[in-house]
Amino acid sequence: MSQSRIPDPSLDAALRRLDAAPRAPLDDVARVRATSVLERTLAVGQLPDARAAGRRDPLVPRPRRTGVRVALLAGAAAAVAVAIGAAQVLGGGATAYADSWEPVPAPASAADVAAAERACAGTARSVAGDGASRLQPRLAERRGDLVLLAMDDGAPEPATVMCVAALPPGGGADFLSGSGGGGVVRPPADGVTDAGIFERTTPGDELSVIDGLAGEHVEAVTVRTADGRAVEATVEGGHYAAWWPGRAMVESDQPLPSGAQGGCAGDCDGGQPVPSYTLDVTLDDGTVLRHVVPSAG
Amino acid sequence: MSPPQPPPADSAEQRFRALYADVHADVLRFVWRRSAAEAVSSAEDVVADAFLAAWRRFDDAPRRLDAQRAWVFGIARNCLLTTRRGSGRREALAVRVNDAADDSGALTTTPHDELVAGLDLAAAWRRLAPAEQEVLALTVFEDLTSAQAALVLGTTPTGYRLRLMRARRALRGHLSDGDAAEPAPAPRRVSPPATDALEATR
Numbered sequence: 001m002s003q004s005r006i007p008d009p010s011l012d013a014a015l016r017r018l019d020a021a022p023r024a025p026l027d028d029v030a031r032v033r034a035t036s037v038l039e040r041t042l043a044v045g046q047l048p049d050a051r052a053a054g055r056r057d058p059l060v061p062r063p064r065r066t067g068v069r070v071a072l073l074a075g076a077a078a079a080v081a082v083a084i085g086a087a088q089v090l091g092g093g094a095t096a097y098a099d100s101w102e103p104v105p106a107p108a109s110a111a112d113v114a115a116a117e118r119a120c121a122g123t124a125r126s127v128a129g130d131g132a133s134r135l136q137p138r139l140a141e142r143r144g145d146l147v148l149l150a151m152d153d154g155a156p157e158p159a160t161v162m163c164v165a166a167l168p169p170g171g172g173a174d175f176l177s178g179s180g181g182g183g184v185v186r187p188p189a190d191g192v193t194d195a196g197i198f199e200r201t202t203p204g205d206e207l208s209v210i211d212g213l214a215g216e217h218v219e220a221v222t223v224r225t226a227d228g229r230a231v232e233a234t235v236e237g238g239h240y241a242a243w244w245p246g247r248a249m250v251e252s253d254q255p256l257p258s259g260a261q262g263g264c265a266g267d268c269d270g271g272q273p274v275p276s277y278t279l280d281v282t283l284d285d286g287t288v289l290r291h292v293v294p295s296a297g
Numbered sequence: 298m299s300p301p302q303p304p305p306a307d308s309a310e311q312r313f314r315a316l317y318a319d320v321h322a323d324v325l326r327f328v329w330r331r332s333a334a335e336a337v338s339s340a341e342d343v344v345a346d347a348f349l350a351a352w353r354r355f356d357d358a359p360r361r362l363d364a365q366r367a368w369v370f371g372i373a374r375n376c377l378l379t380t381r382r383g384s385g386r387r388e389a390l391a392v393r394v395n396d397a398a399d400d401s402g403a404l405t406t407t408p409h410d411e412l413v414a415g416l417d418l419a420a421a422w423r424r425l426a427p428a429e430q431e432v433l434a435l436t437v438f439e440d441l442t443s444a445q446a447a448l449v450l451g452t453t454p455t456g457y458r459l460r461l462m463r464a465r466r467a468l469r470g471h472l473s474d475g476d477a478a479e480p481a482p483a484p485r486r487v488s489p490p491a492t493d494a495l496e497a498t499r
Contacts (some may be wrong), residue, residue, distance in 0.1 A: 008465065011320055011465065011468070011469070012436070012437045014418055015394070015418065015422070015433070015438075016438070018394035018395045018419055018422065019330070019394065019395070020329065020330050020334070020392075020393040020394055020440075021324075021325075021326035021327075021329040021330045023326070025324075026322060033341065034321055034325075037341075037344070037345045037348065038314065038317050038348070039323075040345075041317075041345070041348050041349050041352050042310060042314075042352065044349065054413075109455045153298060184455075184456075185455075185456055185459050187456060188304070191456060194455050283337055
């Protein structure tokens with residue numbers, strides 16, 4: 001029998017029998033010492049004053065931002081430019097971009113890619129710094145007037161940039177939104193990573209963009225949005241990406257959205273944005289992984 | 298003169314006392330697994346340092362008790378790394394296991410259990426890189442979720458799940474090598490096969 005067939009629970013149970021520190025009640029001496037440590041801690045340690053509280057203590061871990069949150073924060077900075085660019089390029093209609101939106105993308109032309117690259121150069125520099133020159137276009141799609149471009153530097157844990165430019169027929173390219181990050185491990189051949197999310201939340205003018213990494217056996221990704229849209233993402237060059245008019249995140253007072261893996265770490269007291277969409281991932285052997293839930297971070 | 302009053306039930310001190318009562322033993326076991334077998338007193342010192350840091354930064358603590366437990370594990374881990382390396386925090390901590398399982402009271406209920414019990418699992422464990430031991434230990438011994446384990450290691454839940462998948466594969470690989478009792482070679486990086494995509498861990 002191959003060892004790879006040993007299920008995780010059996011392996012874990014066997015390992016637990018090797019535990020060097022199995023659960024056992026403290027003896028009297030240890031209990032006294034533990035009580036002494038607590039009282040000494042409370043007596044010696046002082047809660048930080050307001051000034052000290054702002055400092056980082058290297059001993060104290062803080063939740064690391066996931067790709068989702070990094071991208072969301074970078075996107076939030078870009079949202080200022082979004083509002084300006086959208087008004088200039090799209091004629092000021094609050095939902096003008098949505099009018100040209102299509103659930104199924106079209107390939108972007110070489111000219112589209114070049115124009116989007118130029119429009120997104122500032123985002124690339126702010127995300128990748130000196131490494132911006134190593135970024136190469138990996139995915140490009142057009143939906144109506146908007147061109148979405150995903151780039152990375154080709155590293156095993158790549159720096160990635162996702163950018164959207166408005167490119168109406170006959171018009172010039174204008175930056176619309178951008179985000180990026182790095183250090184995400186590439187997924188296995190038939191997996192995807194959680195997407196970075198850019199979200200514009202202006203009421204009546206919402207827009208969401210997602211971009212993640214896809215394994216080589218991933219053939220298609222369909223985004224199922226909370227408001228019932230089925231958005232066919234573009235899968236190309238090791239990335240998947242899509243945008244749609246509407247929200248990708250929802251404010252939740254729950255630790256995790258339904259079906260998510262894992263528990264809540266960090267500040268879990270409500271009000272945290274969590275992804276509201278799911279993914280259907282189609283592999284090149286025809287397998288469809290339905291309702292894949294992004295992690296809440 | 299009135300007698301001293303206990304702090305209000307929802308005060309920071311009361312919440313910290315509750316945390317200490319709930320997790321002190323687990324933190325001691327966490328440190329003990331990552332310390333030399335003979336270093337009982339130094340393990341207790343590390344735990345004391347960890348709780349002192351936790352109390353000083355208690356405003357930063359997660360609100361949920363299960364996440365607080367992971368948070369204190371993360372502090373204890375950083376204390377251990379600081380003790381051993383002075384400043385570096387990138388190194389992983391090796392995790393001890395016993396030489397042989399005491400199976401006298403254990404029940405093997407499935408063919409898989411019997412298979413695993415018959416293998417030299419401790420030897421295979423020692424062939425893992427410390428980073429692989431650490432990833433597995435957080436799930437197996439500390440019983441943390443992926444999100445909680447990610448907090449301890451300073452990574453993301455997705456990143457942790459991938460590392461866990463690789464660590465399990467490395468352990469299985471050492472078990473199936475048939476020479477698990479041999480001295481460990483240099484740590485090797487194991488790529489996950491396609492079938493583990495989107496593997497649910499916890």
